[in-house]
Each structure stands twice: as C-alpha cells, then as structure tokens.
Amino acid sequence: MSFSPITHLRHFDLAVPDYHKQVEFYGKHWGLTATTDGSDLTYFAAEGSPEQYVVRVRRADDKRLDLVSFGAADRQSVEKLAQDLAASGVHLINEPTDVQTAGGGYGFRFFDLEGRTIEVSSDVEVRQHRKIEEREDIPVRLSHVVLNSPEPEKMRAWYEKHLGFRLSDTLNHPRTGDLFYFMRCNAQHHSMAIARGPHASLQHASFELRGLDEYMRGSGRMMRSGWQKLWGPGRHRAGDNTFTYFLDPNGNTMEYTTELETVEEDTWHPSVFNVKESETSDQWGTANDMDDFITREMFNDPDKGLYVAPPV
Known part of the structure; x- marks a missing residue:
C-alpha cells in the first residue's frame, strides 16, 4: 500500500477475569484517569493525551486482547480502507458506521491475519487534556x-x-x-x-x-x-x-x-x-x-x- 490511512495509535482494549484488580492497577498505581467507571467496563485516559481513552478494561471469564484501535484522517479515509480491505478478502466485522464507544466518531472493525480485532476510526471527539508538569510521574x-x-x-x-x-x-x-x-x-x-x-x-x-x-x-x-x-x-x-x-x-x-x-x-x-x-x-x-x-x-x-x- 503506497498510501497509509493510519495516522496514529488510539487505544488498546483488554478483557480480564480479575476485573477489579486491573481497574485498581490502572487507576491507583499506573497513573491513568478513569473516565467511565462501570461494573463491567472501565475507560482510562492519559492526562496528557487528547484521546478519549488509551485503555479499556472489560470484565470477562477469559483473558484476551479485545482490540487495538488506530486513527484515520477523515471519513473518506475510513471508507476507502474498508473498501480496499474487503476487496482484498479481509474479514470485516462491520461496515463503517458511527462508533458507539466513548468519544463517538466514524469507523469499522476487522480481523487481522491472526484473528485479532482491529478498529480504525476518524472524527472521534477530542478529550480535554493538559500539560503534564515537571516531576509528574504519570503517563502522557x-x-x-x-x-x-x-x-x-x-x-x-x-x-x-x-x-x-x-x-x-x-x-x-x-x-x-x-x-x-x-x-x-x-x-x-x-x-x-x-x-x-x-x-x-x-x-x-x-x-x-x-x-x-x-x-x-x-x-x-x-x-x-x-x-x-x-x-x-x-x-x-x-x-x-x-x-x-x-x-x-x-x-x-x-x-x-x-x-x-x-x-x-x-x-x-x-x-x-x-x-x-x-x-x-x-x-x-x-x-x-x-x-x-x-x-x-x-x-x-x-x-x-x-x-x-x-x-x-
């Protein structure tokens, strides 16, 4: 591919059996901020990042990598990528549509070569973030x-x-x-x-x-x-x-x-x-x-x- 529609890494999502310990790890020890804290699903943002979240944790019986999410420049890039992948025989999980997770946007999901779920999206709402100060030892x-x-x-x-x-x-x-x-x-x-x-x-x-x-x-x-x-x-x-x-x-x-x-x-x-x-x-x-x-x-x-x- 001569043109890459991917602009950056957005977030990765985990499913874990020991949900509460994972949530405590990211929120109380790793230095992330819980933006949506639920009984089965928690979103974590990095204070210096404009991304709505950088990690999502989901309660599940089996441990897994739920997905890896990448950004695209605009809706046209998302749609072209979906068309190109489908034409190449890549298994699309869904066609481009409005994203239903935090921050919204426009995107779609598909399986990579080994069956991981990959998401590509654009137009996700920018989160209000801040400059990380000197000696502040939390993720940017x-x-x-x-x-x-x-x-x-x-x-x-x-x-x-x-x-x-x-x-x-x-x-x-x-x-x-x-x-x-x-x-x-x-x-x-x-x-x-x-x-x-x-x-x-x-x-x-x-x-x-x-x-x-x-x-x-x-x-x-x-x-x-x-x-x-x-x-x-x-x-x-x-x-x-x-x-x-x-x-x-x-x-x-x-x-x-x-x-x-x-x-x-x-x-x-x-x-x-x-x-x-x-x-x-x-x-x-x-x-x-x-x-x-x-x-x-x-x-x-x-x-x-x-x-x-x-x-x-």
Missing part, C-alpha cells in the same frame, strides 16, 4: 503496542500491505533469525511492533512519560509499591527509548518509556540489530539481563479471543 500518552506472533514475517507483510505500516528496524538473532519488527504509521519510530512468540497474544503495551526524570520517578514508584518489575530501567537501541516493564494483575506486561525516536521519512533506512550484543537490549547496561523468565512472561497466555469480536 499511549506510546505503542507489541503483538506476539508465531509467524512474524507474515504479520509484518500483512500490516505493510493492508494498513501501510513501514518497517523502522529489526532485531535479529544470528541463529534463530528475526525476532522483532518495529513498525511505524507516523514519525514515531514505532506505534506497533511484532515479536516472535509461540502463539498470538499481547506482548506488551507501552506508555510515554514526560521525560527522563518523570520516567525514573514513575519506575521507582511502581517498584516501591511492590509491583513485579520484569526488566529495566534501561534504554533500548532500536527506537532509542527507555524501558521499565511490570506485570499487571492479570499477567499482561506494561511498560513505562520516554524519548522514543522520531523518524525522518525520506531519509530513514531500517537497521538490523543483533540481540547477542548487549547494547541492543540496553545501551546503558543498567537493566537486569534478559532471561528465559522475562521471555516467558512476555509471551503471555494464548489469546482466547481470536476471530471473535468483542461484545462492545
């Missing part, structure tokens, strides 16, 4: 999501062909091949990445903080509160962003980050980074070593919602 916005795939090469090709994502960089192991594809839809180094894993699942979701000091304060606050730190603090090579990863109450991995690299579209050339070089994972050398335990946790549980659209 949602940065990116990473998806596990047993066939990442096919997933990369699918997102390039159908949604116009571009490859920014690759992580490679000399013996096992490519492990990570960092994909962009705008000037950010990546809004999505595809990681090699044993099954389709959410690998992690990442939230941008104001700066280095706020990122370190937020990381320290989470560690002092007793949340299990998987990995970090450190600084990745691909994307040049900082990282600290934590496990949420339902076993999903959440990341604090900052200073994600921006890309000059006309001059950027993707690099291949060797994961056997320690600087690839952590330029600073401050994080704990990546090991089998961290890898297993980031594999997450197999997603039980593939090819099943969420009820909301």
